[in-house]
Amino acid sequence: MRALISVSDKTGIVELAKEFTELGIEIISTGGTYNKLKESGIPAIEISELTGFPECLDGRVKTLHPIVHAGLLAMRSKPEHMKQLEDLNIETIDIVIVNLYPFKATILKDGVTRDEAVENIDIGGPTMLRSAAKNYQDVAVVVDPGDYEKILQELKGNKQISLDTKFYLMQKVFMHTSNYDTMIADYLKKERGDHELPETLTMTFEKIQDMRYGENPHQKAAFYREIGKKTGSLTDGIQLNGKELSFNNINDTNGALELLKEFNEPTVVACKHGNPCGVGSDEDIYKAWNKAFQADKVSIFGGIVVVNREVTAAVAKEMAEIFLEVIVAPGYEEEALAILRSKKNLRVLELPGIEIPQDENAYDLKKVNGGLIVQTIDSKLMDEGDLKVVTDRVPTEKELEDMKFAWRVVKFVKSNGIAIAKDKQTVGIGPGQVNRIWAANQCFDHAAELIGPDAAKGCVLASDAFFPFDDCVEAAYRAGITAIIQPGGSIRDEDSIRKCNEYGIAMVFTGMRHFKH
Incomplete structure (x- = not known):
C-alpha cells in the first residue's frame, strides 16, 4: 500500500x-x-x-x-x-x-x-x-x-x-x-471591482457553530460565517456571558444591528421578533437607553438590545432589572459587565466595529422553493438633495430632524411599516400589516396604550412606502401628527397633499422607498 x-x-x-x-x-x-x-x-x-x-x-x-x-x-x-x-x-x-x-x-x-x-x-x-x-x-x-x-x-x-x-x-x-x-x-x-449579479452564483461560508434547533424545535440549524475581511458583523461578536445564541437570537440581533448602523450619535435599539420596538438617540448612552426603554416598556421584555457606545454601570443596572435575551455593545465598563454577568442566562456580546456599515455591494439572499432571489442590500437611506417639501407648510428644523430619525427607523420596520417619533425617540411603531392604514392605526393605538392617550401629539410620522389613499393623513391628524415623511409616487399623492394642507401638516417626499418583506 x-x-x-x-x-x-x-x-x-x-x-x-x-x-x-x-x-x-x-x-x-x-x-x-x-x-x-x-x-x-x-x-x-x-x-x-x-x-x-x-x-x-x-x-x-x-x-x-x-x-x-x-x-x-x-x-x-x-x-x-x-x-x-x-x-x-x-x-x-x-x-x-x-x-x-x-x-x-x-x-x-x-x-x-x-x-x-x-x-x-x-x-x-x-x-x-x-x-x-x-x-x-x-x-x-x-x-x-x-x-x-x-x-x-x-x-x-x-x-x-x-x-x-x-x-x-x-x-x-x-x-x-x-x-x-x-x-x-x-x-x-x-x-476587478465587478458588482454585477453574475450569470451563475456560487457562494461559500464556513460553519461557526451548530445550533440546538432553528426557528422551531423540529428544524435543524447552523451558523455560518462569510469568508473575507468583514468587521462589525455578528460573526465577529465575542460572547462574554450567557447561553449559546439561538437561530432566532441571531436573526433578530442582526436586524437590530442593521438599524443601529444608521446612527452615529449615542443610540440604543431594542428589537423583538425582527422589528424595532424602541429606539432612542441622545448626547450620552444613558439618556439614549432611557428613551429606547420608555418607548415600549412592554415589548422590550424578552427582546434584544444593541448599543453603539460602551455600556456604563448605570445602564447595566437598569438593563439587569428586566428580562432581556441579548445585549450587544462595543464594550462594557468593568462594573457594568459584573452586573450583567449576575444574570447567568443573559447573552452578553462585545462587538468591536459595531458602527461599521455593511459593504453596499453585499448580497441580500432569500431562499424560495426551487430557487434563490438575490439583491444588493438596502444600503441607502435617502438622497438629501431629493427631499421635496410638497405641502404649503414647510417643516421646522426640529421636525425635519425628527423626520430623518423616524425615516432611519422605518427603513427596518417590516412592510407595511409606520413609525412615529419625537425628540429622537420612537413613540410608536406599526409593523408588518397588510395595508398601510392598519399599520398607522396600530402605531397610534400602541403609542396611546403604552405611553398615554396624547402620545402621538406633536410627533412626526415616517412611512416606508407611499400612501395609496389619504386615509393615513386623516388618521395622523386625529392622532396629533404635525409632519410626515414618505417616498411619494402614488397616483393619489395629490389627495394626501391636499389633506395635509387642509390640516396644516407638513409633508416631505424622499423619492426612495424602503420595502422590507
Whole structure:
C-alpha cells in the first residue's frame, strides 16, 4: 500500500506518517512536506524520484505527471487498467493526504497583493484530490486532519479503509475544492471591482457553530460565517456571558444591528421578533437607553438590545432589572459587565466595529422553493438633495430632524411599516400589516396604550412606502401628527397633499422607498 502526502497544514502529519510507516505503508511526498518528514526521521520517496522528472517553475509543476495520476485513476477492478499500468511500469497509489495552498489565509492578510494571492492558487493539489476522489472505490483521499484518526483506526483494525469511509471522504474532497474555487472566484470578482449579479452564483461560508434547533424545535440549524475581511458583523461578536445564541437570537440581533448602523450619535435599539420596538438617540448612552426603554416598556421584555457606545454601570443596572435575551455593545465598563454577568442566562456580546456599515455591494439572499432571489442590500437611506417639501407648510428644523430619525427607523420596520417619533425617540411603531392604514392605526393605538392617550401629539410620522389613499393623513391628524415623511409616487399623492394642507401638516417626499418583506 502506498500513500502520497503533500500538505500545507501540517497539523498531525508527522504522527500520521509514523503510524503509516509502522503499518508498512510506503510514503511518497513533496517539497516542504517531504523535508518535514525527513527531519522527523520518517522514510519517504520524493515525488521527483517517483516521476523521474524534477520539480520546476518554482514548484509550480511537481505532481502534474502521468505516473502520479495514472496511479490514482486506475480502476483496480478493470484488468485492462491494471495491464496498462504494468506495461507502463506504474504503481498504484492507495491513499492521498493533501490540503491546499493557504489561499484564504493569504487574502485575509493586511496589504496582500494580487500577485501574492494568485501565487497561492493551488493547481496540483486540487488536481490530485479530484483524481483520487473520482476513483474513490480504490483510493482514500483525506483533506481534513480531523479525519486522520478515523482512517488509522480502520487501517489498524481491518487492514483497509472501508468503502463507506472512502465515499464520505470523496464527498469532503468536492466540498473542499468547491469552497476553494469559490473563494478564488469571489476574490477575483472583488479585485476587478465587478458588482454585477453574475450569470451563475456560487457562494461559500464556513460553519461557526451548530445550533440546538432553528426557528422551531423540529428544524435543524447552523451558523455560518462569510469568508473575507468583514468587521462589525455578528460573526465577529465575542460572547462574554450567557447561553449559546439561538437561530432566532441571531436573526433578530442582526436586524437590530442593521438599524443601529444608521446612527452615529449615542443610540440604543431594542428589537423583538425582527422589528424595532424602541429606539432612542441622545448626547450620552444613558439618556439614549432611557428613551429606547420608555418607548415600549412592554415589548422590550424578552427582546434584544444593541448599543453603539460602551455600556456604563448605570445602564447595566437598569438593563439587569428586566428580562432581556441579548445585549450587544462595543464594550462594557468593568462594573457594568459584573452586573450583567449576575444574570447567568443573559447573552452578553462585545462587538468591536459595531458602527461599521455593511459593504453596499453585499448580497441580500432569500431562499424560495426551487430557487434563490438575490439583491444588493438596502444600503441607502435617502438622497438629501431629493427631499421635496410638497405641502404649503414647510417643516421646522426640529421636525425635519425628527423626520430623518423616524425615516432611519422605518427603513427596518417590516412592510407595511409606520413609525412615529419625537425628540429622537420612537413613540410608536406599526409593523408588518397588510395595508398601510392598519399599520398607522396600530402605531397610534400602541403609542396611546403604552405611553398615554396624547402620545402621538406633536410627533412626526415616517412611512416606508407611499400612501395609496389619504386615509393615513386623516388618521395622523386625529392622532396629533404635525409632519410626515414618505417616498411619494402614488397616483393619489395629490389627495394626501391636499389633506395635509387642509390640516396644516407638513409633508416631505424622499423619492426612495424602503420595502422590507
